[in-house]
Structures are given as structure tokens and as C-alpha cells.
Amino acid sequence: MMAKFELLAKEMRLKQDEQAKLFEKQRRVLERRIKELKKLPDEATLREKLAYAFEYDSSRRFPAFIWQTWPSQGMQDSKGVLVEDVASNRANWDEKNPGFVHEIINDNIAGALVRHYYASIPDVLEAYNSLPNKILKIDFFKYLILLARGGLYADMDTVPLQPIPNWVPAQMDPGKIGLVVGIEHDAKDATWRNEYVRRLQFGTWIIQAKPGHPVIREVVAHITETTLDRKMRGELNLNFRNDLNIMSWTGSGVWTDALFTYFNDYLRSGVTKKVTWKEFHNLAVPKLLSDVLVFPEFSLKAPNKISSDDPNKSMYFATHEGAKFWKTVPKVEDPSAPQKLQ
Structure with missing residues (x-):
């Protein structure tokens, strides 16, 4: 019974x-x-349009997406088979994350996705199409796809060491985390200005986000406004072999600024104290501030060789070769920006 x-x-x-x-x-x-x-009123600001189009809910799960980019030329050989580097990278991420949808996006598909998700926000489309260099477009695309769909973006020169779901510490509630980032650089002396734009910078080679996160939204808005302003003033072209120019326009510099702006905006982040680089200096364990989980510098930039007695072994999640392939990426021809590279 x-x-x-x-x-x-x-x-x-x-x-x-x-x-x-x-x-x-x-x-x-x-x-x-x-x-x-x-319908949003015509006078709605860019940020209001982005917030309306891509709502943020921190309680939802991280979407099981892996996004990567690769130039249109060179992804496949003459027989349509993925070249060795692309195939190896796909296998590395898929082996560790069998339940994830993994997309390697070429230039043409990236443009199509941007047009699809941002058709109602013409300023974003104009800014994306106006960027004069492919690395700028790649940087911008990673934020655009994460804002619209969420998931994990990873540069092609990264290798996962642990499955993505294992990255969040067991004692933390994933429902209270909306963004996962790692530290790119934590200066030990005054020479940092030669290679970086900020004393401490957060990396962009791996970012995990839930759709609509306010930090991603702010970066998209900032890059859009900066690009359109440069276009209006005829200043779209710079020396793109200078890392600092990339960092300041679409890279880790503007990304870092957006994160600190978010932390120091109580109404958005709920953080009641002043947050500076010192908050993350010499970070040795993952730290959750507001809904942003920050990994130590070594977690997403792990050494290629790891000894069995390494005390940080459990916190090594991915390696990053830092290939800087943008050094050889050609500029994008833009009829509205006819100037030559300096």
C-alpha cells in the first residue's frame, strides 16, 4: 500500500x-x-535601447555557449576541412565541455549576427561597420554577442584545462553571478605604462556572461559612441600595431574602465565602498564583488607546464598563448575613412 x-x-x-x-x-x-x-520612444538613449533589447536577469543560468572567432580566410583548406589550429582548438574546448554549443565565427557570419541582433539599434550597426581594423571588429563582436546571447567567449589561442561549469567555486551561488572575468595584468613596478593603459587590467581573451549584463552593455555603448565620434571627426585610423591604441578603443583598457565604473556605481552594483585597483592587487583566490566573479591572474593565464605539487593547480582553468595575431591582421577598407595607416 x-x-x-x-x-x-x-x-x-x-x-x-x-x-x-x-x-x-x-x-x-x-x-x-x-x-x-x-515601442521605445524615439528620444530613447543608446543605453536605454540596449537595456530594452537585452534584459539582464542574474538569476538565470549561464547559457551553454562557447563563442570564438577566426578570419574568413584560412579557416578551411581547399577541401573544406578545418585547418589544424582551428580543429585542435575546437577539439580542446569540446572535449572539456561536451554539453555546450560551440561556434567558431568567421568575419561574414559575425557581420550577419550583428545585423540580426542589432537591427533595431542602427548606431551600433554603423559603429561596427565603420571600424577600420579587423581586431577592433573582433573585440567589438565579442561584447555584442555576449550582450545578446551570453555564454563564454574565448580567443583562439586559449586552451581549457577544466570544464567551464567547474570554474565557479563550490561555495558560490551561480545564480548570484552574472559575469566572470580574469585579471590580465597586475603591475609590480612603474614600467607598466609602456605596455598597458591601466595599473591593473582585466583580460578580454576569456569572458563569461549572462545576456544583457550592465558591464557588457556599457562597453558596447562606449565603443559605439567613441567610434561614431571618431568617424565624425575623421579620426578612425591609428597606428594599430601599437597595443595601447587597441586597448584604449575596444580592448582591455576600455573593458577595465567599464568594470570599475560598474563597481563604483552603487545603484547598479550595490557595492557601498570605493573600489580601486587595490581591491584586486595580488589576488590569490577567486573574488566575487557584486555579481562579478574575478579570477586571479594565473587562473585564465595558467602556465603551460604544471607540477603536481603546485598549490594553485586547482585554480588553473585555461592557458593563453598571447599570440597577438592582430599584428598581422590587415585593416578593413572603409570608404568613409580613406586615410592611410600611420
Whole structure:
């Protein structure tokens, strides 16, 4: 009798769970339809348009996407087979993360995705199309795809050492984390100005985000405004072999500024204290501040050879070769920016 009762109770719970999932699906469909019926006023700001188009909910799961980019030329050989570097990189990430959707995006597909997700925000489209160098477009695309879809972006010169779901420490609630970043550089002396634009910088070669995160939104807005302003003033072209120019326009410099701006905006982050580079100086363990999880410099830039007695071994999540392939990437021909590279 008890066995039958337990079986009946189990069946009822299963039906309730299925019904709850159905209701949740119907709720999302209804919300989407209501949103489509609403129209933003013409005077809405760029940031308001981005926030409206890509809502942020920190309680949702991190989407199981891996995004990577590779130039249109050179991804496949004459027979349509992925070249060795691309195939090896795909295998490395897929082997560690079998349940993830893994997309390696070429230039043409990147442009198509940007047009699809940002069709209602023409300023973003104009800025993307106006960028005069491919590395600028690659940088901008990573933020654009993470804002729209979320997931994990990884440069092609990265290799995962642990599955992505293992990165968040067990004692932390993933529902309270919306963004995962690593430290790129933590200066030990005054010579940092020769190679970096900030005393401490956060890296962009690996970023994990939930769709619509405010930091990603701010970076997209800032790059859009900066690019359109440069275009208006006829200053789109710079010396793109200078790392500092890339960092300051679309790279880790502007990314770092957006993160510190977020931390120091109480209304958005909820952080009540002044946050400076000292908050993350000599970081030895993952640190959660607001909804941003920051990894130590070594976690996403792990050594190629790891000894068995290395005390940081459990916190090595990926390696980064730092190939700086943008040094050989040609500029993008833009009829609105006819100047030659300096």
C-alpha cells in the first residue's frame, strides 16, 4: 500500500514539474509578445535601447555557449576541412565541455549576427561597420554577442584545462553571478605604462556572461559612441600595431574602465565602498564583488607546464598563448575613412 502511495506521489510530482515548466515557457512567450507590442520612444538613449533589447536577469543560468572567432580566410583548406589550429582548438574546448554549443565565427557570419541582433539599434550597426581594423571588429563582436546571447567567449589561442561549469567555486551561488572575468595584468613596478593603459587590467581573451549584463552593455555603448565620434571627426585610423591604441578603443583598457565604473556605481552594483585597483592587487583566490566573479591572474593565464605539487593547480582553468595575431591582421577598407595607416 505504501509503495503504491509513494509511486502515486512521485507521478504527481513529475506532473507538477512538467506543468510548472509549461507555465514558465508560456510566461516567457507572453512576455516576449508584450515586449514586441511596446515601442521605445524615439528620444530613447543608446543605453536605454540596449537595456530594452537585452534584459539582464542574474538569476538565470549561464547559457551553454562557447563563442570564438577566426578570419574568413584560412579557416578551411581547399577541401573544406578545418585547418589544424582551428580543429585542435575546437577539439580542446569540446572535449572539456561536451554539453555546450560551440561556434567558431568567421568575419561574414559575425557581420550577419550583428545585423540580426542589432537591427533595431542602427548606431551600433554603423559603429561596427565603420571600424577600420579587423581586431577592433573582433573585440567589438565579442561584447555584442555576449550582450545578446551570453555564454563564454574565448580567443583562439586559449586552451581549457577544466570544464567551464567547474570554474565557479563550490561555495558560490551561480545564480548570484552574472559575469566572470580574469585579471590580465597586475603591475609590480612603474614600467607598466609602456605596455598597458591601466595599473591593473582585466583580460578580454576569456569572458563569461549572462545576456544583457550592465558591464557588457556599457562597453558596447562606449565603443559605439567613441567610434561614431571618431568617424565624425575623421579620426578612425591609428597606428594599430601599437597595443595601447587597441586597448584604449575596444580592448582591455576600455573593458577595465567599464568594470570599475560598474563597481563604483552603487545603484547598479550595490557595492557601498570605493573600489580601486587595490581591491584586486595580488589576488590569490577567486573574488566575487557584486555579481562579478574575478579570477586571479594565473587562473585564465595558467602556465603551460604544471607540477603536481603546485598549490594553485586547482585554480588553473585555461592557458593563453598571447599570440597577438592582430599584428598581422590587415585593416578593413572603409570608404568613409580613406586615410592611410600611420
